[in-house]
Amino acid sequence: MGNVAIGPGEESLGVSNGKVGMWTFLVMDAMTFAGFLAGYARLRWKEPLIEGTAWPNPYETFGTVGIQLTAFNTFVLVCSSVTMVHALAEVMRGNMERAQKWMLATIVGGLFFLGIQGFEWTHLILDVWPYIFDPNHSVDYNLNFAATFFSLTGFHGGHVSVGVMYNIILYLGMSRGKITANHGDFVEIAGLYWHFVDLIWILVFTFVYLI
Amino acid sequence: MQWFGSTDAKRIGIMYITFAALSGVLGTILSLMIRAELAAPGLNLMSDDFYLTLPGMHASAMIFFFIIPMYAGFANFILPIQVGAPDMAFPKLNLAAFWLLPPAAIIAFSGYLIDSAPQFGWTGYPPLSNSVYSPQIGADLWLLGLVIVGTSSTMGAVNFLSTAFNMRCKGMTLFQLPLFTWSVIVMSFLVLASTPVLTSALLMLNLERLFPNTFYFFAPEGGGDPILYQHLFWFYSHPAVYIMILPGFGMVSEIIPTFSRKPIFGYAVMVWSMIAIAFLGFLVWAHHMFTSGIGLTVRMVFMFLTMLIAVPTGIKIFSWIGTIWGGSLKFSTSMMFSLGFIAMFTIGGLSGVVLAAVPVDIQLHDTYYVVAHIHYVLVAGSVMTIFAGFYFWYPKMTGRMLNEKLGHIHFWGTSIFINVTFFVQHYLGVKGMPRRYADYDPIFADLNLVSSVGSFALFAFQFVFFFNLFYSLKKGAVAGPNPWEDAQTLEWTIASPPDHHQFHHPPVWTPIDRSHGHDHGHDLAAAE
Numbered sequence: 001m002g003n004v005a006i007g008p009g010e011e012s013l014g015v016s017n018g019k020v021g022m023w024t025f026l027v028m029d030a031m032t033f034a035g036f037l038a039g040y041a042r043l044r045w046k047e048p049l050i051e052g053t054a055w056p057n058p059y060e061t062f063g064t065v066g067i068q069l070t071a072f073n074t075f076v077l078v079c080s081s082v083t084m085v086h087a088l089a090e091v092m093r094g095n096m097e098r099a100q101k102w103m104l105a106t107i108v109g110g111l112f113f114l115g116i117q118g119f120e121w122t123h124l125i126l127d128v129w130p131y132i133f134d135p136n137h138s139v140d141y142n143l144n145f146a147a148t149f150f151s152l153t154g155f156h157g158g159h160v161s162v163g164v165m166y167n168i169i170l171y172l173g174m175s176r177g178k179i180t181a182n183h184g185d186f187v188e189i190a191g192l193y194w195h196f197v198d199l200i201w202i203l204v205f206t207f208v209y210l211i
Numbered sequence: 212m213q214w215f216g217s218t219d220a221k222r223i224g225i226m227y228i229t230f231a232a233l234s235g236v237l238g239t240i241l242s243l244m245i246r247a248e249l250a251a252p253g254l255n256l257m258s259d260d261f262y263l264t265l266p267g268m269h270a271s272a273m274i275f276f277f278i279i280p281m282y283a284g285f286a287n288f289i290l291p292i293q294v295g296a297p298d299m300a301f302p303k304l305n306l307a308a309f310w311l312l313p314p315a316a317i318i319a320f321s322g323y324l325i326d327s328a329p330q331f332g333w334t335g336y337p338p339l340s341n342s343v344y345s346p347q348i349g350a351d352l353w354l355l356g357l358v359i360v361g362t363s364s365t366m367g368a369v370n371f372l373s374t375a376f377n378m379r380c381k382g383m384t385l386f387q388l389p390l391f392t393w394s395v396i397v398m399s400f401l402v403l404a405s406t407p408v409l410t411s412a413l414l415m416l417n418l419e420r421l422f423p424n425t426f427y428f429f430a431p432e433g434g435g436d437p438i439l440y441q442h443l444f445w446f447y448s449h450p451a452v453y454i455m456i457l458p459g460f461g462m463v464s465e466i467i468p469t470f471s472r473k474p475i476f477g478y479a480v481m482v483w484s485m486i487a488i489a490f491l492g493f494l495v496w497a498h499h500m501f502t503s504g505i506g507l508t509v510r511m512v513f514m515f516l517t518m519l520i521a522v523p524t525g526i527k528i529f530s531w532i533g534t535i536w537g538g539s540l541k542f543s544t545s546m547m548f549s550l551g552f553i554a555m556f557t558i559g560g561l562s563g564v565v566l567a568a569v570p571v572d573i574q575l576h577d578t579y580y581v582v583a584h585i586h587y588v589l590v591a592g593s594v595m596t597i598f599a600g601f602y603f604w605y606p607k608m609t610g611r612m613l614n615e616k617l618g619h620i621h622f623w624g625t626s627i628f629i630n631v632t633f634f635v636q637h638y639l640g641v642k643g644m645p646r647r648y649a650d651y652d653p654i655f656a657d658l659n660l661v662s663s664v665g666s667f668a669l670f671a672f673q674f675v676f677f678f679n680l681f682y683s684l685k686k687g688a689v690a691g692p693n694p695w696e697d698a699q700t701l702e703w704t705i706a707s708p709p710d711h712h713q714f715h716h717p718p719v720w721t722p723i724d725r726s727h728g729h730d731h732g733h734d735l736a737a738a739e
C-alpha cells in the first residue's frame with residue numbers, strides 16, 4: 001500500500017495486501033468476540049448460583065417489544081450489508097454516482113442501528129436494571145446477565161461505530177473523486193469488515209436475545 | 212527524527228530491539244531485587260508490600276516488553292528481506308504497532324512512581340486482582356498497559372502474515388521459506404488466535420474493577436466465576452509460551468546449519484513440527500489449572516495432550532542434532548549460544564513433562580520447581596536464542612562484527628550462571644518452598660543464597676555483552692555482505708547494513724532442495 005514500490009514479487013497470493021491484511025485482522029477480531037462469548041456462555045450455563053435462581057429469561061428482561069425492536073434492528077444491519085454489496089458492484093461497473101448513494105444508505109443503516117442500540121441501552125439502564133447501581137443490591141443472575149450483555153453489545157457497538165466512520169471516510173473519498181472506479185479494492189476491504197460486523201451481530205443476537 | 216518516524220521495517224526493527232533491551236534491563240533490575248531479598252531468610256531489604264509487586268512486574272516486563280518485542284524486532288529486520296520483499300506489507304501500521312509499546316510500558320509500570328504497583332502477580336487472577344483486594348490504581352494502569360501491548364502485537368502479527376504470505380519474491384514458495392520466517396509465521400498465527408482472548412479477559416476484569424457494583428464476571432460474591440478468568444488467561448498464556456520460543460527455534464534453525472556447513476536436517480519436518488506445536492499449544496492450557504478444582508477427567512485429558520507436545524518438540528531437537536551430526540562445525544559465539552540453548556532447553560522441556568503429570572503437579576504447583584521450569588525455558592531457552600541471534604545478525608544490522616573473544620566470555624559466563632541460578636530452584640521446589648513470598652523457612656537458606664549469588668554473577672556477565680555491542684559498533688571488523696560465508700538466505704546477499712531500499716532489483720530465488728538437503732552451493736540468485 002502507498003509507499004512501497006510494486007515489484008514483481010508483490011502479491012504472491014494473487015490478491016491485494018489489503019485483503020490479506022483484513023482477513024487476518026478479522027481472524028483476530030473473531031477471537032476477541034469468542035472470548036466475550038465464552039465468558040457469557042460460562043456464566044450462563046454453570047451450576048445455579050443460589051438454589052432456585054436461574055438465568056433471567058431474555059423475553060422477560062427485554063420484553064416482547066424490546067426483542068422485536070432488536071430483531072428489526074438486526075434486519076436493518078443485514079440490509080446495510082446488502083447496500084454495501086450494491087455499492088461495491090456499482091464501483092466495479094464504474095458508476096460512481098450510484099455507488100455513492102448505496103454507500104450513503106449503508107452509513108445511514110449503521111447510524112440507525114447505533115441509534116436504536118443507544119435507545120435500548122438507556123431503557124435497560126434506567127428502567128430494567130436500575131438496581132445494579134445500588135451498592136446494596138441483592139446477588140442474582142441479572143448482574144451477570146447485565147455484565148455480559150453490556151460488554152458484548154458494547155464491544156459490538158464499538159465495531160459498528162468504527163465501521164460507520166470507515167464508510168464515511170470512503171464516502172467522502174468518493175465524493176471528492178479520490179476513490180474512483182479503479183479503487184474497487186478499497187470498497188471491497190471495507191465491505192469485508194462490514195459483513196463481518198453483521199455476522200457477529202447475528203451471533204450475539206441469537207445468543208443473548210433469543211436462546 | 213529520521214529514525215523515529217521511519218516506516219522502514221529495518222529501522223523499526225532496530226527500534227523494537229532497543230526498546231526490548233531497555234525493558235530487559237528494567238526486568239532484570241526487578242529480578243535482582245527479588246534475589247537480593249531472598250538471599251537470606253527474613254525480611255531484610257524491603258517491606259512485604261513492596262516485595263509482592265516484584266514477581267508480577269518482573270514477569271510482565273520480561274514477557275510482554277522484552278521477549279515478545281525482541282523477537283518482533285528481529286522479525287521486522289529480517290523477515291521482509293528473507294522473503295525478498297521491499298518492505299513490510301503495511302509500513303505505517305508497522306510504525307504504529309511499535310509506537311504503541313513505549314506508552315504501554317510507561318502506563319503499565321507507572322504504578323511504581325505513585326507507589327501503587329499491583330501485588331497480584333503477572334497472571335492477575337481474580338478475586339485477588341479485583342477492586343476489593345487490589346484497590347490501587349496501579350493495577351488498573353497495569354491492565355491498561357497490557358491491553359495496549361496486546362493490540363500492538365496483533366497489529367504486528369497481521370503485518371508479518373501479510374508480508375510472508377503475499378510479498379514473497381519470485382521462486383520463493385512457501386516450502387522454500389527460511390525456517391526463521393516460518394517460525395514468525397507460526398508465531399503470528401498464535402498471536403492472532405490467542406492474544407485477543409486475553410484482551411477480552413483483561414477488558415472484563417477492567418470493567419469489573421472500574422464499576423465494582425455493576426459488573427460481575429469473575430468475582431464469586433457477585434455470581435462471577437474466577438475459574439473462567441483462568442481459562443481465558445491460559446488460553447492466551449499457554450500459546451504465549453510458544454510465542455516466546457518459536458522465533459527462537461527459527462533463529463537456531465538458521466544458525467546451526469550455517470555453522471555446521473550443512474543444510475538443516477529434515478526441513479519439512481521442522482516446519483510441520485512447528486505447526487503441530489502451535490496446534491497442540493491451543494489444547495493444553497488447563498495444565499496450568501490442575502490445582503484449581505477442575506474435574507479429574509478434564510485434568511487427565513489435558514495431561515495427555517500436554518505430554519503429546521513433547522513429541523514435536525523432541526523432533527525439533529533431534530533435527531538440530533542431526534544437522535550438527537557429521538557437520539564441519541565452526542564454534543562461533545552464535546553457534547555456542549545455539550548449542551547451549553539446545554542443551555538447557557531440553558532440561559526445561561523435561562521439567563515441563565514432569566509438571567504435566569497431574570499428581571506431580573499437585574505437589575509442585577506454585578513452588579520454586581515451577582519457577583525453575585519457567586526459567587529453563589525462558590532464560591536458558593528464549594534468552595539464549597536472542598543472544599545467538601544478536602551475534603549472528605549484528606553484522607548484518609550494523610556492518611560490523613562483534614568481538615568473538617568477548618562473545619565467548621559472555622557465553623560461558625551466561626551459561627554457567629544460568630545453571631547456578633536456576634538449577635538449585637528445582638531442589639527448592641521439591642523441598643516445598645513456595646513462590647512469591649518474601650520470607651521463607653531457614654532450611655531453604657543455603658540454596659537460596661546460591662541462587663542469589665548466581666543471579667548477580669549472571670547479571671555481571673551481561674556487561675561484557677553490552678560493552679561488546681557498543682565497542683564493536685565503532686571498532687568491530689567490517690563485516691561485508693556474508694561474513695559467515697556459509698549463510699544462504701537472502702539477507703546475506705545484500706550489503707551490511709542493507710541500504711534503505713534493500714534490493715536494488717527485485718530478487719529472484721532459485722529453489723533449493725529443502726527436504727533432502729544434498730544442496731550445498733550458493734545457488735540463490737539475487738539478480739544484482
Ligand code: HEM
Nearest residue numbers: 452455456498499521560563564566567576577581585588
Ligand atoms: C514440552 C514442553 C512443555 C511442557 C510439557 C510444559 C508444561 C508446563 C506445566 C504443566 C506447567 C504448569 C506448572 C504449574 O503451574 O503447576 C508449566 C508452567 C509454565 N511453563 Fe511450561 N511446559 C512446556 C514448555 C514451555 C515453554 C516452551 C515455555 C516458554 C517458552 C514454558 C513456560 C512456562 C511458564 C511461563 C509457566 C509458568 C506459568 C505460571 O504459573 O506463572 N513452558 N509448563
Ligand SMILES: [Cu+2]
Nearest residue numbers: 449496498499
Ligand atoms: Cu502451559
